[in-house]
Amino acid sequence: MEPEAPVNVLGDPLAPCSTDPLTGFFRDGHCNTCAADTGSHTVCAVMTDEFLAFSKYVGNDLSTPRPEFGFAGLEPGDQWCLCAARFLQAYDEGCAPQVRLEATHRRALEIVPLHVLRAQALRRD
DSSP states (O other): OOOOOOTTTSSBBOOOOOBBBBOSSSSSOOOOOOTTTTEEEEEEEEHHHHHHHHHHHHHOOOOOOOOGGTTTTOOTTOOEEEHHHHHHHOOOTTOOEEGGGGGGGGGGGSHHHHHHHHBBOOOOO
């Protein structure tokens, strides 16, 4: 029996989040998750200056390059699989980035209500 395919918060197959920069708990470009992913890296978010500054302020510097870990640092516009709790914290503080619902894993719903994710959904004009 094959493992169940990952599903997004809309109930559809999980779309990729980003391969440049390469994101995800498994560094496979998707916001896939498993029991070992205690941070629930499940929200596909589009980085902003405001969110990157907030994340650094609360102790998770995502913008500074860390070449020793193969991490170039994130810039505004980059897409990244965020921890669901950090996303919700940023939302509560008024600085949450936009999210790509089709690339956000359904496990995010264990932490972030769907109406919050929908409120931050990336608008494509």
